[in-house]
Amino acid sequence: MTTKHPAHRPANPRFSSGPCAKIPTFSLDKLSDAALGRSHRAAVGKDKLKAAIEGTREILNIPADYRIGIVPASDTGAVEMAMWSLLGERKATMVAWESFGAGWVTDVVKQLKIDAEVKTADYGEIVDFAEIDFDTDVVFTWNGTTSGVRLPNGEAIPAARQGLTICDATSAAFAQDLPRDKLDVTTFSWQKVMGGEAAHGMIVLSPRAVARLESYTPAWPLPKIFRMTKGGKLIEGIFVGETINTPSMLAVEDYLVALDWAREIGGLPKLMNRADTNARVLWDFCDRNDWIANLATDPATRSNTSVCLKFTDERIKDGAAFAKAVAKKLADHNVALDVGAYRDAPAGLRIWCGATVESSDVEALTPWLTWAFEACIEEQA
Numbered sequence: 001m002t003t004k005h006p007a008h009r010p011a012n013p014r015f016s017s018g019p020c021a022k023i024p025t026f027s028l029d030k031l032s033d034a035a036l037g038r039s040h041r042a043a044v045g046k047d048k049l050k051a052a053i054e055g056t057r058e059i060l061n062i063p064a065d066y067r068i069g070i071v072p073a074s075d076t077g078a079v080e081m082a083m084w085s086l087l088g089e090r091k092a093t094m095v096a097w098e099s100f101g102a103g104w105v106t107d108v109v110k111q112l113k114i115d116a117e118v119k120t121a122d123y124g125e126i127v128d129f130a131e132i133d134f135d136t137d138v139v140f141t142w143n144g145t146t147s148g149v150r151l152p153n154g155e156a157i158p159a160a161r162q163g164l165t166i167c168d169a170t171s172a173a174f175a176q177d178l179p180r181d182k183l184d185v186t187t188f189s190w191q192k193v194m195g196g197e198a199a200h201g202m203i204v205l206s207p208r209a210v211a212r213l214e215s216y217t218p219a220w221p222l223p224k225i226f227r228m229t230k231g232g233k234l235i236e237g238i239f240v241g242e243t244i245n246t247p248s249m250l251a252v253e254d255y256l257v258a259l260d261w262a263r264e265i266g267g268l269p270k271l272m273n274r275a276d277t278n279a280r281v282l283w284d285f286c287d288r289n290d291w292i293a294n295l296a297t298d299p300a301t302r303s304n305t306s307v308c309l310k311f312t313d314e315r316i317k318d319g320a321a322f323a324k325a326v327a328k329k330l331a332d333h334n335v336a337l338d339v340g341a342y343r344d345a346p347a348g349l350r351i352w353c354g355a356t357v358e359s360s361d362v363e364a365l366t367p368w369l370t371w372a373f374e375a376c377i378e379e380q381a
């Protein structure tokens with residue numbers, strides 16, 4: 001290989017889209033206050049779970065009348081709990097523009113077999129929200145992690161709507177401005193923008209979502225881990241930290257530490273600003289180079305967390321093999337780990353730019369992208 005690699009490496013090569021990089025100040029001894037070996041129903045455990053809920057409310061500015069729960073099975077658990085508990089009362093509209101959204105479509109159409117209109121867009125594109133009937137229940141993913149395409153805002157969602165909006169916001173929460181009055185159910189996991197651990201999901205319910213839960217019983221059986229009501233009433237305990245089943249108190253502690261960090265650096269505005277700054281480094285890099293481009297075709301929809309890039313050089317013979325070779329080179333040099341595009345997505349790179357990533361690391365990565373690209377072009381020849 002003729003091209004010499006850059007001298008300076010990112011201090012932290014962790015650019016995975018989940019689990020994402022831990023907070024920059026992370027060390028294992030920060031978890032020493034975890035309520036390990038104690039019951040999550042003892043005062044110490046309950047207090048920590050409540051602090052995780054209230055810390056989430058504080059950092060994300062979630063109104064006091066919205067319920068926030070910690071639920072099993074990470075973001076997937078939270079989304080499926082919402083769909084299984086709420087859908088079926090009326091027609092649904094399923095909206096997807098990448099792999100995770102497509103997974104929710106499968107759940108609703110093939111498993112729940114609900115009367116649903118399905119609206120999809122290709123990787124890089126987004127569905128036109130102006131065409132959606134919000135008197136149906138609408139399920140969508142705010143930030144499509146595998147295409148790097150996000151909803152720019154919630155303007156197309158009417159404040160007065162008959163249906164519920166169920167939003168998988170796992171790679172948007174803590175990095176993007178989510179309009180609470182437009183979202184009846186919001187879900188996310190700790191493992192994304194906060195660099196927390198997986199396994200637990202969070203579900204945020206608007207008063208309208210609670211009203212649906214208390215007035216409608218689905219025709220299908222609900223497993224215990226999805227049940228949010230008893231005798232037609234919301235199980236309020238879930239939303240003050242009495243989890244449905246046993247949580248990991250180590251993961252809870254880790255999330256509390258991440259919330260403390262978020263508070264210390266300046267809360268949501270600063271978290272969003274960090275993601276914006278990181279993503280901007282890559283967007284500017286794409287603008288300066290004609291061999292790489294954002295997968296998102298409309299700049300307004302570019303994700304500031306899961307930045308998905310495609311190679312556009314005409315010399316590339318096998319796009320998938322080429323992108324894999326670049327990702328491998330970056331990993332082999334411990335410069336960027338886990339940055340290959342998602343398995344169902346078009347060939348390319350996916351570089352996580354969420355709040356726990358340092359912009360100096362994204363800056364340090366860019367000359368390596370050029371080096372790996374040129375080296376792979378050379379090797380291909």
Ligand SMILES: Cc1ncc(COP(=O)(O)O)c(C=O)c1O
Pocket residue numbers: 017018073074075076077100101141143144145146168170171189191198199
């Ligand atoms: C948009 C989206 N939804 C759902 C998931 C699944 O999340 P989890 O594995 O935390 O359940 C992911 C994971 O990357 C995601 O990006």
